[in-house]
Amino acid sequence: MTQLDTSNPPSDILNDHTSSKSNTVNICPSKIGNQIWYYPRFNRVLKKGPEVKVSEADAMRLLSSKTRVPVPQVYASFEKDGRGYIIMAMAEGQPLWKMWDSIDEGKKQYLIDQLSTYVQDWRRLSADYYGSVGSGPCGDVFFQHLPAIGKSERTFGPYASRSEYNEGLIEALRNARPDGIWGEEEQSLADRIRSLVGEQKTFSHGDLYPDHIFVDNNFTITAIIDWGASGFSIPEREAFEATSRDNHPIWIEIAEAALPHMKREDYIFYDEFNEALRLYSGI
Structure with missing residues (x-):
């Protein structure tokens, strides 16, 4: 999957996250720094935060293409305003x-x-x-x-x-x-x-x-x-x-x-x- 341009994040996920009607779930509410949100409507996970790097998504793409190691499918990854974002399948x-x-x-x-x-x-x-x-x-x-x-x-x-x-x-x-x-x-x-x-x-x-x-x-x-x-x-x-x-x-x-x-x-x-x-x- 091609890495998205940092100025054009996937609006369906991000808009769902900011909507007052969103039913997103914070998987790790006690986690400091990075956050991990689950979107039941899409069955996808958004991992975001100042310590999230595109290299993590690139590693999963590498493993998916070159090995048989089971990793979540990556749908998009980008960095913007000092924070990294990875949208992936739910494990x-x-x-x-x-x-x-x-x-x-x-x-x-x-x-x-x-x-x-x-x-x-x-x-x-x-x-x-x-x-x-x-x-x-x-x-x-x-x-x-x-x-x-x-x-x-x-x-x-x-x-x-x-x-x-x-x-x-x-x-x-x-x-x-x-x-x-x-x-x-x-x-x-x-x-x-x-x-x-x-x-x-x-x-x-x-x-x-x-x-x-x-x-x-x-x-x-x-x-x-x-x-x-x-x-x-x-x-x-x-x-x-x-x-x-x-x-x-x-x-x-x-x-x-x-x-x-x-x-x-x-x-x-x-x-x-x-x-x-x-x-x-x-x-």
């Missing part, structure tokens, strides 16, 4: 968390096998840069933390090589430190980062957990949603972020069975680095 089924405890081990394994197949499928996608789809900034968690006081929020990437990506990580660490704070611990982390090699640029969801995996009554995965953090990155990214963003024991067990194996020592290092990025901001 069928219910989040994995809502049914997991009530199903037997055979059905659980069936779901794990499906998830593993889809993850392998999207990991076959590659690019010549590290960043979001369309040569946008990196969505990796390492680049999403708040800066130290006195530093400015910024984006990082895209990067053409692993050495550039590594230097971006170090720059993110510097941005997370107040002026004048750079000691032996920071230098040790920077030296370790610079020693990392491997030019593989692997597609990652970047925010995979059970609420983003929809399942129907036949225990078939019908949709994987929320691709806002997705993009091309280091191969370890998927497993690290899936298990560090949500460390519920049951999800860890699912993720370890469905996602590519990550060496324990690599996880420990990336976790140490990630915590160092949060040291002064807490976020």
Whole structure:
């Protein structure tokens, strides 16, 4: 589907949303920032907000055209007045968390096998840069933390090589430190980062957990949603972020069975680095 011109958003959806007779439903009323609205009349969803980017829609289009991964069909995407808009199909089924405890081990394994197949499928996608789809900034968690006081929020990437990506990580660490704070611990982390090699640029969801995996009554995965953090990155990214963003024991067990194996020592290092990025901001 062709991306719409930012000056000409689809009037049927937007007019329905602003009408006093609209029966639109705010799917996530407690969500801060971005909003997600469901339009029963069209059976479509509007995701909008200052953090919504067209690259998320582009990622779903890429997956729909190049893989068998089930994603919501995108009808339109655009950015206007500092806000992004994505109009897409409503995901069928219910989040994995809502049914997991009530199903037997055979059905659980069936779901794990499906998830593993889809993850392998999207990991076959590659690019010549590290960043979001369309040569946008990196969505990796390492680049999403708040800066130290006195530093400015910024984006990082895209990067053409692993050495550039590594230097971006170090720059993110510097941005997370107040002026004048750079000691032996920071230098040790920077030296370790610079020693990392491997030019593989692997597609990652970047925010995979059970609420983003929809399942129907036949225990078939019908949709994987929320691709806002997705993009091309280091191969370890998927497993690290899936298990560090949500460390519920049951999800860890699912993720370890469905996602590519990550060496324990690599996880420990990336976790140490990630915590160092949060040291002064807490976020």
